[in-house]
Amino acid sequence: MPSSHAPLDQLPIRRLTTEDVLACADLSEDRGWQREEYKWGLLLAAGVGYGIDDPSGKGLVTACVVTSYGPGLAAIGMVLVSARYARQGIGRRLMRHVLAEAGDTPLTLYATSNGRPLYEELGFTDIGRAEMLRGHFTLTEPAPALPVRPATAEDLPAVLRLDQEIFGVDRTAMIARLPAFADQLRVAEQDGEITGFAAIWPNMDTHVIGPLIARDTATAQALVASLAAASDRPLRTDVDDRHGALTTWLKANGLEQIATTTVMVRSLPELPGDWRRRFAPLTVAAG
Template sequence: MPISSPSLAQLPIRRLTSEDLLACADLAENRGWQREEHKWGLLLTAGTGYGIDDPSGTGLTACSVVTSYGPGLSAIGMVLVAERYARQGVGRRLMEHVIEEAGETPLTLYATANGQPLYEQLGFTQTSRSEMVLGRFTFTTPAPAVPVRPATAEDLQAILRLDHEVFGLDRTPMITRLPAFADHLRVAEVDGEITGFAAAWPNMDTHVVGPLIARDPATAQALIASLAAATDRPLRTDIDVRHTSLLGWAKENGIDTIATTSVMVRSLPDLPGDWRRRFAPLTVAAG
């Protein structure tokens, strides 16, 4: 049963640190999400966390994380409210605080069906949709013969240039964390030019493929197949629904849709960059 408390609106919102990682994971678990401690570690160090402490003195009432890509865009993710405080305006208050902190910076987020009405009331509009797909890759339908290899330290500058071009903004602080954060990082290379890259990072009992940047669907398929061959875990990723050929190929190989989300923006007509070469985010929490 929801807790009615006149003091909820007065509870202070504070910045979270890496020391709040377990409290964030506990809150996620409270709402039926996986704990995802590895991902929380990245988000709380690369981004800015906001939280409301539980008035009972234990854990968090609510939290969210904002990943900044400069004045051009910030991504909001992991918006969570404890079950006992749900539907009492706590989530709205936290979001209004995050929006105020962002100032003139445009915002983006991936919204579930439950969260989308609130975000629309706060000025967000839908620009596309994404399918979360999950499964054990079967290699039933082979990927095109695009050369793919493990990334090396010498590839980093080329990866950063390609990512900036496709994402539309500089996300060097996030991309440079990939070699340590991910278990596998692959590049596609044709005639000495890197035409795509993708990482697979550990998340509970799966490997999440993201980011996935590629010149075309064939290159994206080759990168996913290479990552699938490197792990015995199920693969999970989030693919823009406009990439119908990639989604179809993934499903032919046992990676099926388990959820859909709406990609939303605020103070922008659409996301920057080139969606035709942006196949999957690093994580929906960070864009």
């Protein structure tokens, strides 16, 4: 049991900063997740973190990050509660605070099976699934021979326009960080028009592919193959399960399902944008 002199419902909730990366990573590790310090750094820099400190000085009791895309959408991610405070309502309290802070802004998140009942209680509804895949990419089944190249600084305005069209809201603050955050950022191009883009970024012992935005499955495959050729690590990505052709191709090339998550929304019937061209998120924590 926690050694606290104050009731859990009176422990103060505070904003987290990039100085809290190690504390957040410790909390991840406490719950059996990977530390993911690099990802925590991005999320705390681009979004707003919330947390409650353990009054005994043993790090964070609970934490989460909200990534805002303006009044049309915000994403909640990395919702964690320390094992020693589990099932005592502290996660529910933090989430209620986040909902109050969000006001009328529609929200989205990717829920694990453990978290889904709480989110349903808080008014979130299920709109889909995502399949987390991991493995060494083999290229046993080749990708279509479509033109893919490294992105340049001159491509950024077109990438941002395409992303807003497909994602449905403006996430410039996140996408503009990709050239510095990712190990590789590549674009697909046809007749002088950018038809898709994707990044690969380091996360512990893997390379994560995300976001993956593409005109069609063939373009998505070409982007993945191009990024995979630049990596000697296992790949990981989260694919919308409506993109069965891409998932089948990835599995044929060495990736395996390691988890599934439920895509949920609140105050919104469906996510904005065009899911047909949105294959994988940058990270499920950012929507």
